[in-house]
Amino acid sequence: MSRFEVGSTIFTDKDILSEDWIPEQLIGRDDELDTYAEVLNPVLNGWNPNNIFLYGRTGVGKSASTKEILTELLDACEKADISLNVVFLNCNGLSSSYQVAVHLVNEMRNSRYSLTTVTTELDPISETGLPKKRVFNELINDFENLSGNVICVLDEVDKVGSDDEILYELPRASTNYDLDVNISVIGISNDFKFRDGLSAKVRDSLCEEELFFDPYDATELQQILKQRTEKALKPDVLNDDVIPLCSAFAANDTGSARQAISLLRKACEIAERNNIDIVSETEVREAETQLQIEQVEEGMRSLTPQGKLILLTISILAVNDKLPARTKTIYNRYQTIADHHNKNALQRRRTHDHLEELTSQGILTLTDNNQGRGNYNTYTIDVELKSILSVLKTEQDYKEHIQRLTN
DNA sequence: ACTCCACAGGAATTGAGGGGTG
């Protein structure tokens, strides 16, 4: 058998089972799209639409719906000869207003997304080193070269954190700098609490309209998977229980289409790799485990060496069946382990932050205990222990430690 | 009913490090 094979036994078009593929017909989002259209409708009368705050869990079609509705709006505007500019920016990885501003400027100057209709001939600016004032000025200048309405979509805006200066400045920019353009902001967030964390002024302006996207239920997820598999997979490669199973997994967990799709895709990949012609429950369950490992791996990539050390501490406690454990226990154990690896242990406060970080990665879960005299947190792992161990084993520093542990 | 423990987590600050500008 050749090492290389042309074509695939399972897939016809694998890209359709990827995150960025947007179907022509979004399933189960009709009501949301209608409301969305209503809010944006003033654009067609030449008015400035309200700012919109859009929230809902990951993978419930927020970004896809936004792209869909804005594409329709751009079409409508073109027909009616109304000037509309759209800037679409994903804020993932941007941790300050400064960075958001830089990326807005560069996004406008280098339209990588088809949705971005704004273009200028100017060169992109550096992402670091420049004074904040300078960056903000560049942004304002770029706006100055436009006319009509500008809609700035800030996807995953919660990733920017507590620094909401840019969210304060953007909606006010046209008044404050006497610009010709009207600027509206659409903020998309996975985090319900993000809205409450905003300063009152920002909340008032950004949240003029609030749209909420429900998680998908199992039936909707099944429809979504069917819609995609018809195009992505060869006929009859799925056992009947595969789609319901993937949907059920995702519906129980997050209600996320993304989760259901990547589960299905992973199951198909596993089947293909093992030369299995028909994907069944076995592959779905295997895929579930593999995705967990990937989740841990991805989480680990963002960890500092100290963060990894804390994860090591947690897994040692897990092996010794000491979980869930309270912060104090974890911290004490961590100090010993740090010492053992000739590393300086962090202060208590900082380890809290690392534990919180691991929790937000979905690797740990936190339980709040209020037992009078001293309320405390306990942590336990939220993924299979073997997933964590298999990832930690790839760390040179901890390889040996893990091996001793598992024997 | 009132105190007070023992912890959670917010705010301010530091210091090293990367980069830009003239």
Next chain:
DNA sequence: CACCCCTCAATTCCTGTGGAGT
């Protein structure tokens, strides 16, 4: 090159908390 700017892990200091103990 000197000087300015932003970033991020980490520290220090501090306030908030809620029911068990009295």
